[in-house]
Amino acid sequence: MAIYVQSRGFSQDDDYCWLPEVPPIIRENRVNDLIQSESFSVVLARYSKKLLLLITGLTAQERTDFRGRKIRNSVAWVLEDSEASERELRAIAASALRDSLATSIDNAIKFGGIHGFEVAWDDLDQLNPKEVCNFSTILDRKIGQNSPTLRDELAYELEECPLPPEKGALVVVTGIKSESALIQAGVWRGLSNLVQAEGWKDPYKKSLTSEAKKQLIIPTKSKNNTLVFLIVSIAIVVVAIALVPLLLKPKL
């Protein structure tokens, strides 16, 4: 298991950074494009035979920076893809969604060291979340508004059911991220403050072409407007040129 932590130190020079390094899996798969990392976010994903659990935006209890601003913690777990690994990450994710993980993580991070903060890695390795089950998965893809109720429902689902077998971002819970971005990513379960719905929205089908279609339509309209303007302008100039000799012609 590889664990990565992002936090910051007290001084101006000790800004947010990842230890021991930026998780390559996050960088390679542009995972942060799916979330508002400064707000509480949870991502469960499967990439290249690896499982990723990313939790961001956990506010430190006491640590503040040189300006008195509360510091945020983020943690990423990367495991080889296996049933046991998945159970472990589902359990941690469920615990995070129930808001019962932030303190344990914060307790493992202290000021000090060359980056301004140090991590008790062993403590993060032994979070001991509750056991999860493996009932059958409901494969429908659903998104909804990021509310305590839906977070709790999602936590329950993660404790009961395995993740779907496919690759990519499977679970995304975040603050501000558009509904279309979640759908575009084809997430299995997605919660965002920008999804307008009381509960879960009706299941959707993964589509990779909807955005591309949208992008194609806009420039075409714009091009048409410019073309019409150009044609009309040329026509007016031509008529004007044609009329000049007539107007200048001496009257008999």
Added chain:
Amino acid sequence: MHELKITMLGPSGVGKTSLLTAMYEQFESNIGKTNLQLTPDEESSAILQERLIELKTLLESFESTGGIEGTEGEPEDLKFFVFGLGKKGEKPSVQIKFQDYPGGYHAAKATPEKRQFVKNLMTECVAILIAVDAPALMEQNGKWHDVFNRPQQITDLFKTAYENLDSPRLVIFAPVKCEKYLQDETSAKELLQRLREGYTNLLDLFNSSALLSKVAVVFTPVQTVGSVVFSRIEMNSNAPHFHFRKTTHFAEYNPKDSEQPLRYLLRFLLKLHLDQRSQGFIGLLRNLFRRDSHFKVAVNQFAVGCKTNNGFAMLQGEDLLKVN
């Protein structure tokens, strides 16, 4: 669509995000008076609205030390705040992209990749707002200016970014948390003087023969919250803590002059946009049929409200903001 990029410049905790948020708050009230509309994309709007709420909650306690939450992220993760600008009721004709980034990219420990990111950003952005921590500049005879605002580092960045500059640029010095220093004409003059002294090398660079005609430079102090003033500095573990307090127990969020950098910015951006649109045969026809008159009118409307005294100053390049 024509695209124009803008960024904020300043070390961690100076107030870049607060400045952007304070300007965003003024978008509607200022642009709404013209025949233009500035439309943020869904995520930009929601994030800035969230920051604005955070800025307002600073007033919940009588005394505070912190600001709105710090920015984080690796260069590849940072997103632009995107706005479409155009005539009211029509599709935007120019896209304005604001880039915020973590101030830690200026830190000595920043990775080469992060430093390069800032350099590239400065090269590609047509306008740069330098957020200046006013209390650090003003208090205790400017003792903390070099530590917090890092003027020499910023000067060095401009030296590289503006080498062989071939297009017009706007640089706005925007001192933030200025509430205490704009109480009267005398204190405003002192702020202006300290700014000139605190950024002498950078101003000399902009005033050099190579850059004088290409870089417009403006000072626009901003009272980010309006009703919170600097009160004192306390030392804690050899580090200064700047304390701020509300002017009264019932004081409310009341920012002042946060529309000023926006006004200068929009004048400059619209001028660039007009120059771009007037090129070529289509541009000639546009001018002939006055298709862009709404932009020209707006530039002049913004210019009317631009302050140039009591702490505000247009140091050079006024022609770069004027339309014919």
